[in-house]
Amino acid sequence: MTKKVLVIGGVAGGATFASQLRMLDDQAEIIVFEKDGTMSFANCGLPYYLGGFVKEKEHLIAATPESFQKDKNIEVRIRHEVISINRDKKTVTVKDHILNDTYDEHYDKLVYSPGAVPIVPDIKHLDRGNCYSLRSFKDMLKLDEHITQKNYQSVCLVGGGFIGLEMAENFKARGIKVHLVQRSQHVLNLLEPEFSNILEDELLENDVDLHLSSTVKQINEDHSLKLSDGSVIEADFLLLAVGIKPNTHLAEHAGLSIGTTGGVKVNEYMQTDDEHIYAIGDVIESVDFITGKPKQVPLAWVAHREAYIAARHIIDNPIPFKGILGTAICKVFEQTAAVVGHNAFSLEKMNLSFETVELNARQHAGYYPGAAKLSLIVHFSSENGKIFGAQAVGPGADKRIDVISTAITGGLTVDDLQTLEIAYAPPYSSPKDPVNMIGYKAMKKLKKK
Known part of the structure; x- marks a missing residue:
């Protein structure tokens, strides 16, 4: 039987979910409701258009309602605002701001992805x-x-x-x-x-x-x-x-559970406590990959991954979401700052015992032109070497944090970092990359087994 799936909200969560579901199921009826006039755009690119680095605003448009309909057979109703979720009837009430009309739409499955609102x-x-x-x-x-x-x-x-x-x-x-x-x-x-x-x-x-x-x-x-x-x-x-806060008002009015971090509570398949309603993106509370505790992180990668998890579950081919590391990066003029996992303050607040190792090096071979300072810090357990978090500031911060994020995801310990075979040539790194050096330095602080 063909499923009718309604999606509240576009952008990274809702639009990605709709695309993923269509890729996995070519029969489902999919309708996306977006209250604004743009249903899929590069949110992270907005500052760079205002700064003139992105020359044309159209370059930020990821997809249009017309392209979704033509290429994917997905109906997108822009300037249509869902104003209530009626769980008992499995319908949503929609305000059509184009025709100034209100109507109800039935669903088999509903995906809630309205994002967040500014504080x-x-x-x-x-x-x-x-x-x-x-x-x-x-x-x-x-x-x-x-x-x-x-x-x-x-x-x-x-x-x-x-x-x-x-x-x-x-x-x-x-x-x-x-x-x-x-x-x-x-x-x-x-x-x-x-x-x-x-x-x-x-x-x-x-x-x-x-x-x-x-x-x-x-x-x-x-x-x-x-x-x-x-x-x-x-x-x-x-x-x-x-800052921002999850846009949970529809979920609250529908009686869906809200977590301790302020986001809608979901399980590892993005289901709310109503089995027919899923929630993804900035609006939800997920779990910390490292600690397993509730976590709410409004990042694009997270929303995209959650969209795929929800789509897989809806087609009865589930895979669980493993949690959030909070890997993020920021450009500040000629500096770059990148993070993954927890900082010292966060670990202390959770009363987790940890050791820290820090390295100040060059991002590539010192004799090659342009070598600049790269600072790297890693927090870990001295008992078993589990990596709790890392930060890097300077050129090449992105590469090092991505490597450490991959190591955490793969279950590697801090001493395993010295074993990683990382690409080297003078313009890019050193024979022992800063990530390797962190692994060597950490050995002194690991308890002897």
Whole structure:
């Protein structure tokens, strides 16, 4: 019997799921509902269009409703917003914003992938400022248009995480003066403090005005910004980038369980506690690959993998999702920062005993032109060598963290890192790669068996 599968939300989760299901099942009826006008775009590319590195906005469009219908026989209804999930009837109620109509649609299986929504910081008189967020294609177009039309010359970035740091570089590339206000003591505070220091030095070298351990308290009548440290700054507009939270309101109203991290609870096959409803992407709570504890990580790779897991389960050929490592990377002008797994603070908070080994080296042979500093740190168990997490800052950080992510996934221990045969030529590495060297250094801290 042909299944009717409805998908709430497009982009990395919903659109990928629909494509994966069609690849696995050429008979299923698939309908995707997307409340905005763009159903599949490269969300991570939005900052780079605003900075001028991506020249055409169309290059960020991954697929269109027309291409989904023509190439994959998947119906996409844009500007159609699902406003309720009616579990007892196995229907959803849909608001058609094109025709200004409301109707119900039946499903056999439902996939819930509405993503996340920006957190709005507590700023007094926020309505006085020109405030923006950057979560959707529409957000990008609006901000791009306003920068040009209103001739914005300065910005206050509220938040020093991934988006804040990426936008600092991209706004500078656009010729905009950048103030960055970060609540915590360091930018990208999932890094070890000494690694965050490297990024902060890079920001200062590129004339980014840093305000650490500070928040925007209020927007004054003259539109200046009063900070919690008492200082006042001038900015034509604000980009709010303090974080996001899962968009769970439909799930909550439908009585689906919400986990301790704030995301919809799912099993290893992406099923909610309703066997006919799956959830994927930024909206869910998953599990930590390393500890097995609840984890909520809004990353594109995670959403793509979860989409495949859900599609496989729906066609009765299941494979379980093994969990999230949280592998991530960020470009900050000429620096690169990459992470996988846990930092020292996270491990201490969980009362996990661990050892740390750190290496400062060159990303490739020192005699080859362009050799620059690469800093690498790895946390591990001294009892069995299990790798808990790693971070790298500098050129070549991506390669090293990818290797360590692969090692963790494959169950390798920290001492196994010395055995990895890593590609070497002077422009790329050294005979003993920094990953190998971490393995050798860790041997001194492993307990003798």
